[in-house]
Amino acid sequence: xxxxxxxxxxxxxxxxxxxxxxxxxxVSFLIPLGILVFFSKVGAVNTSLKDPVEFLVPGVLxxxxxxxxxxxxxxxxxxxRRYGVLKRLGSTPLSRGGLLVAKTINVVVIxxxxxxxxxxxxxxxxxxxxxxxxxxxxxxxxxxxxxASIGMLLAGTLRAEAxxxxxxxxxLLFLFLGGMAYPLDRLPDALASFARLLPPAALSESVRxxxxxxxxxxxxxVVLALWAVVMPFIVVRKFRWEE
Amino acid sequence: MSLSQNAIEVIDATKSYGxxxxxxxLSFSVNKGEVFGILxxxxxxKTTTVEMLEGYRFPDSGQVRxxxxxxKKDAATLHERVGVMLQEGGLSPGLKVAEALRLYRGLYSSPxxxxxxLRLVELQDSSRTLIRRLSGGQRQRLSLALALIGRPExxxxxxxxxxxxxxxxxxxxxxxxxxxxxxxxxxxxxxGMDEAESLCDRVAILDRGALVAIGSPRDLxxxxxxxxxxxxxxxxxxxxxxAIALGIxxxxxTEYQPGQYSVAAEPTPDLIARLAIWLREQNVRLGTLEAxxxxxxxxxxxxxxxxxxx
Numbered sequence: 001x002x003x004x005x006x007x008x009x010x011x012x013x014x015x016x017x018x019x020x021x022x023x024x025x026x027v028s029f030l031i032p033l034g035i036l037v038f039f040s041k042v043g044a045v046n047t048s049l050k051d052p053v054e055f056l057v058p059g060v061l062x063x064x065x066x067x068x069x070x071x072x073x074x075x076x077x078x079x080x081r082r083y084g085v086l087k088r089l090g091s092t093p094l095s096r097g098g099l100l101v102a103k104t105i106n107v108v109v110i111x112x113x114x115x116x117x118x119x120x121x122x123x124x125x126x127x128x129x130x131x132x133x134x135x136x137x138x139x140x141x142x143x144x145x146x147x148a149s150i151g152m153l154l155a156g157t158l159r160a161e162a163x164x165x166x167x168x169x170x171x172l173l174f175l176f177l178g179g180m181a182y183p184l185d186r187l188p189d190a191l192a193s194f195a196r197l198l199p200p201a202a203l204s205e206s207v208r209x210x211x212x213x214x215x216x217x218x219x220x221x222v223v224l225a226l227w228a229v230v231m232p233f234i235v236v237r238k239f240r241w242e243e
Numbered sequence: 244m245s246l247s248q249n250a251i252e253v254i255d256a257t258k259s260y261g262x263x264x265x266x267x268x269l270s271f272s273v274n275k276g277e278v279f280g281i282l283x284x285x286x287x288x289k290t291t292t293v294e295m296l297e298g299y300r301f302p303d304s305g306q307v308r309x310x311x312x313x314x315k316k317d318a319a320t321l322h323e324r325v326g327v328m329l330q331e332g333g334l335s336p337g338l339k340v341a342e343a344l345r346l347y348r349g350l351y352s353s354p355x356x357x358x359x360x361l362r363l364v365e366l367q368d369s370s371r372t373l374i375r376r377l378s379g380g381q382r383q384r385l386s387l388a389l390a391l392i393g394r395p396e397x398x399x400x401x402x403x404x405x406x407x408x409x410x411x412x413x414x415x416x417x418x419x420x421x422x423x424x425x426x427x428x429x430x431x432x433x434x435g436m437d438e439a440e441s442l443c444d445r446v447a448i449l450d451r452g453a454l455v456a457i458g459s460p461r462d463l464x465x466x467x468x469x470x471x472x473x474x475x476x477x478x479x480x481x482x483x484x485x486a487i488a489l490g491i492x493x494x495x496x497t498e499y500q501p502g503q504y505s506v507a508a509e510p511t512p513d514l515i516a517r518l519a520i521w522l523r524e525q526n527v528r529l530g531t532l533e534a535x536x537x538x539x540x541x542x543x544x545x546x547x548x549x550x551x552x553x
Contacts, residue, residue, distance in 0.1 A: 003352065005349055006349055006350045008349065009345070009346050009348075009349025009350055010346065010349075010350070012346070012349075013335070013338065013342065013346045016338070016342060017335060017337050017338065020337050021337070080335065083332050083333070083334065083335065083336065084329055084331065084332025084333040084334075085332070085333060085334065085335050087299065087329065087332070087333065088327070088329055088332070088333030088334070088389075090298075090299070091297050091298065091299070091322055091325065091327040092322055092347065092350045092351070092393075093319070093322045093323050093350050093351060093352070093393075094350050095319065242299075
């Protein structure tokens with residue numbers, strides 16, 4: 001039987017390993033913060049908003065969730081699969097569900113740290129909350145489900161090296177198509193329409209609407225929710241515990 | 244429940260990967276408290292057999308039982324009572340030795356003391372070392388400690404001493420002997436005949452997924468020995484001519500390895516004299532001549548055809 005004690009023991013190890021991986025902390029903290037500070041100071045983004053930081057904070061929060069839930073989780077899990085760690089844990093009393101809970105806690109803890117740092121930096125740069133913060137957190141959680149599913153799908157189907165490459169490639173692609181560092185309407189119309197159907201844009205646009213209090217982001221929410229239902233379903237069917 | 248009297252039951256288990264038969268109608272059982280070895284050449288189905296018992300693979304037909312339970316359906320119960328050492332891997336390279344032990348201590352409900360286990364496998368000086376910095380043999384010993392930490396009733400060791408130096412091997416053997424004393428059932432696979440001979444109460448020899456022999460090492464090495472004479476000489480002797488000279492059937496004569504011959508007949512003075520005369524006629528130099536107990540290695544090579552061209 002998986003006890004709470006077993007889940008906590010695994011969670012502790014997940015956190016130790018995450019904090020020990022320098023390159024994953026770089027992706028999780030320095031890249032979002034770098035984008036926030038650089039683009040708000042340099043003013044490279046000419047947005048319709050009165051201040052670039054109003055645009056960037058929601059985008060960078062979404063980027064942070066994507067980096068932790070998709071890139072860090074996916075790569076770490078892919079290598080755990082490669083090293084037989086997942087297989088070995090499979091014959092201990094820690095159930096698959098218990099392992100998943102431990103990984104979820106790990107992701108959420110890192111995300112909370114990211115959110116604190118990003119919001120603090122945003123406030124220092126003059127960001128003001130005009131909408132609903134709790135709604136934004138709910139959306140970020142929904143986004144976590146989607147991106148964690150993408151990360152786990154890569155980890156559970158590809159070789160570890162391929163997971164590493166694809167996760168980083170998707171991160172870059174989603175950064176460009178995600179309405180995170182610059183508005184979607186900078187893209188050609190057809191590309192922007194396509195991008196709006198993908199998770200990163202759905203997340204960043206809906207979080208932006210929530211934080212600005214600019215009306216309920218129905219269409220983005222529907223896109224995000226669809227991904228959040230479909231992706232875990234695919235992962236459960238496709239995930240293989242051994243490489 | 245007749246099944247629960249044995250620690251391990253494999254009943255007519257067949258497992259295929261595509262067109263490859265990994266095990267075929269395999270049946271054997273292991274008594275409680277027994278140290279049981281599975282021997283066989285690479286690809287004989289040793290790991291597949293162990294992994295069916297560990298719950299990683301499921302037989303296409305037939306069944307397997309551990310402590311009377313189904314490794315798949317009763318996994319939650321069994322995992323608390325079974326220890327596993329994989330053939331390779333299973334450890335996070337980024338963890339320290341002590342952290343891995345602490346994790347596994349947290350996973351079991353009545354765990355053993357990590358400090359005691361560290362000393363047992365002689366890793367007490369490496370407790371703060373990252374696993375990625377351990378040698379292969381040290382990782383094997385850590386894996387063994389992790390297999391032990393839940394105080395298992397049954398422990399599966401897939402090639403436990405592969406890659407260990409002689410000293411570490413002896414430490415591991417001593418641990419396995421202690422497990423037997425403590426009444427733990429041990430199932431291990433090995434390539435080492437010396438390992439099987441010195442540790443195992445009984446061994447099963449697998450070849451191409453099928454059981455070709457089972458018994459105590461002593462049984463296997465002495466079986467029908469009075470009826471056998473062996474000698475070595477150059478390879479590819481004319482066995483038809485030799486059989487006539489010895490006055491025996493051609494089928495009683497085999498070259499089971501190049502240059503190694505077995506005569507299924509008692510080493511009577513008459514037989515030895517006939518052999519010597521034939522060798523002189525053929526101008527063949529005799530290497531060794533022996534009768535009596537074979538080594539387990541010879542039994543193994545004979546049964547599995549290991550070393551022959553296939």
